[in-house]
Amino acid sequence: MKILVYGLGIIGASIAAGLKRAGHYVAGRNRTKTSVQYALDHGMIDEEAESYDGAEVVVLALPPRVVLRELEEGRFPDGCVVTDICGVKLPLERAVLAKSRNYKYVGLHPMAGKETVGIASSDPELFRGANLVITRNAGTDGAALKTVRALADDLGFGTIVECSAEEHDRMIALTSQLAHIVSNAYIKTPSACECAGFTGGSFQDMTRIASLDENVWTELFFLNRENLSREIARLTKELEAYRAALDAGNEDEMRMLLRRGKQFHEEFLKKNRRK
Amino acid sequence: MKILVYGLGIIGASIAAGLKRAGHYVAGRNRTKTSVQYALDHGMIDEEAESYDGAEVVVLALPPRVVLRELEEGRFPDGCVVTDICGVKLPLERAVLAKSRNYKYVGLHPMAGKETVGIASSDPELFRGANLVITRNAGTDGAALKTVRALADDLGFGTIVECSAEEHDRMIALTSQLAHIVSNAYIKTPSACECAGFTGGSFQDMTRIASLDENVWTELFFLNRENLSREIARLTKELEAYRAALDAGNEDEMRMLLRRGKQFHEEFLKKNRRK
Numbered sequence: 001m002k003i004l005v006y007g008l009g010i011i012g013a014s015i016a017a018g019l020k021r022a023g024h025y026v027a028g029r030n031r032t033k034t035s036v037q038y039a040l041d042h043g044m045i046d047e048e049a050e051s052y053d054g055a056e057v058v059v060l061a062l063p064p065r066v067v068l069r070e071l072e073e074g075r076f077p078d079g080c081v082v083t084d085i086c087g088v089k090l091p092l093e094r095a096v097l098a099k100s101r102n103y104k105y106v107g108l109h110p111m112a113g114k115e116t117v118g119i120a121s122s123d124p125e126l127f128r129g130a131n132l133v134i135t136r137n138a139g140t141d142g143a144a145l146k147t148v149r150a151l152a153d154d155l156g157f158g159t160i161v162e163c164s165a166e167e168h169d170r171m172i173a174l175t176s177q178l179a180h181i182v183s184n185a186y187i188k189t190p191s192a193c194e195c196a197g198f199t200g201g202s203f204q205d206m207t208r209i210a211s212l213d214e215n216v217w218t219e220l221f222f223l224n225r226e227n228l229s230r231e232i233a234r235l236t237k238e239l240e241a242y243r244a245a246l247d248a249g250n251e252d253e254m255r256m257l258l259r260r261g262k263q264f265h266e267e268f269l270k271k272n273r274r275k
Numbered sequence: 276m277k278i279l280v281y282g283l284g285i286i287g288a289s290i291a292a293g294l295k296r297a298g299h300y301v302a303g304r305n306r307t308k309t310s311v312q313y314a315l316d317h318g319m320i321d322e323e324a325e326s327y328d329g330a331e332v333v334v335l336a337l338p339p340r341v342v343l344r345e346l347e348e349g350r351f352p353d354g355c356v357v358t359d360i361c362g363v364k365l366p367l368e369r370a371v372l373a374k375s376r377n378y379k380y381v382g383l384h385p386m387a388g389k390e391t392v393g394i395a396s397s398d399p400e401l402f403r404g405a406n407l408v409i410t411r412n413a414g415t416d417g418a419a420l421k422t423v424r425a426l427a428d429d430l431g432f433g434t435i436v437e438c439s440a441e442e443h444d445r446m447i448a449l450t451s452q453l454a455h456i457v458s459n460a461y462i463k464t465p466s467a468c469e470c471a472g473f474t475g476g477s478f479q480d481m482t483r484i485a486s487l488d489e490n491v492w493t494e495l496f497f498l499n500r501e502n503l504s505r506e507i508a509r510l511t512k513e514l515e516a517y518r519a520a521l522d523a524g525n526e527d528e529m530r531m532l533l534r535r536g537k538q539f540h541e542e543f544l545k546k547n548r549r550k
Contacts, residue, residue: 111475131472161472171473174466179477182457184536185513189506191449192539196547197406197436198446200386202454205480210540214533218526225521231464232518236511238460243507246500251493258489261459264467265485272471 004055012061013122022154104144107135173227279330287336288397297429379419382410448502
């Protein structure tokens with residue numbers, strides 16, 4: 001089975017290298033040729049690809065709008081399984097479903113990454129034990145889904161969740177997109193430059209992902225606008241409740257707010273262990 | 276030199292065990308006797324203390340209002356060096372300065388901890404490489420400051436910052452208190468129970484400290500009300516800007532907001548490396 005990975009950034013190159021290591025034949029495609037050469041030199045791919053010809057599985061490891069374009073205009077071989085790694089899914093699924101396609105689409109969202117990007121940060125073990133979300137709908141091809149799940153197993157993913165694109169986008173606004181916004185907003189203070197010696201793990205954790213790629217993330221945010229806007233509104237409303245308790249000198253209310261957050265967290269940790 | 280640690284929770288017991296390991300004679304005091312017995316059984320302290328008698332250094336590793344009470348009413352030996360580990364400093368310093376004291380006070384805030392609490396979570400290596408803030412004012416005794424710094428070195432702290440209590444409380448509202456509020460607020464969503472499979476490192480980091488002790492943290496927050504209220508207001512205002520950009524469909528504005536956060540983060544990382 002020939003697998004073609006289009007886009008050799010950290011995620012694409014990690015997928016390519018991981019699948020090649022698992023014994024698959026992997027072709028790599030990338031706009032910038034230096035990354036293709038890097039992948040060949042480091043044994044991450046078996047060959048360079050200039051088109052989708054001959055591919056049985058295509059992994060689109062590209063920014064969301066480039067994936068959208070490929071899903072709409074790409075010349076995939078008949079019956080080819082096409083997947084992507086984007087952090088939003090509903091706009092992609094809608095594009096696929098807008099007309100009849102000669103390929104079989106299944107969405108993937110690996111919950112893994114690093115603060116650094118690019119092929120030099122890639123790692124065939126990047127996905128070991130990580131969560132993976134697979135999106136599918138009533139019309140999703142069963143065999144294609146099975147193929148994609150088998151490749152996910154080869155990459156060593158831990159928990160694999162299957163859900164609709166709608167559910168994915170709703171959940172990811174909370175679990176990933178909001179976290180990136182908060183981290184980016186948190187550090188945006190004149191004190192950021194003088195606070196280094198005053199920080200512990202909590203500050204480091206809170207701001208770890210603040211340095212995001214503004215182009216990719218703007219795309220992701222705007223392809224999931226309503227869900228993300230709702231999550232930001234929810235969080236700011238919650239934060240205002242703590243501030244109101246402080247300003248009113250209401251310690252009982254503060255304790256109640258904190259206790260309630262703790263209960264939600266304990267519930268989450270319980271579910272997270274069970275998953 | 277006899278050091279007395281009052282309060283054998285995770286921080287107090289870690290300090291006691293670390294100082295004993297460094298060769299000091301350490302007495303332990305705690306309301307609950309099981310913790311004293313645990314500390315004796317595990318070689319964390321040399322003896323139990325029932326009072327401050329004979330202590331040359333006292334470490335108050337207790338909740339802030341208990342520390343306040345001790346600073347005001349404790350019967351410390353003449354000339355004793357008294358320090359504490361509280362996350363707020365100005366109210367303590369004010370209490371000390373309210374009248375002439377027979378002891379010498381220096382404030383400590385170790386930037387270390389765990390999600391778990393209690394003596395069983397303690398570790399003499401807890402402070403290895405961690406940041407430490409020491410608070411002092413114009414009237415602080417030079418010899419007492421030197422004693423405390425030497426003990427901090429024995430515990431293996433990394434960067435040690437000396438500053439005023441005002442500056443400490445202002446910075447800590449940003450670097451620690453706000454992070455705890457955000458984490459606690461972030462998880463407070465009906466989706467928390469269903470989102471386990473959709474989470475990656477960013478969500479885990481964002482919510483790691485959500486399960487805080489609501490009694491201790493309410494005390495800390497209310498002893499630093501104005502600074503914390505201002506920081507919450509700053510963050511909610513920032514968050515609203517991202518939401519406004521989303522709602523207005525203004526991608527340029529979003530990119531600008533994200534780029535600015537990245538710049539602050541890069542500035543912070545630069546200072547953090549240099550510190």
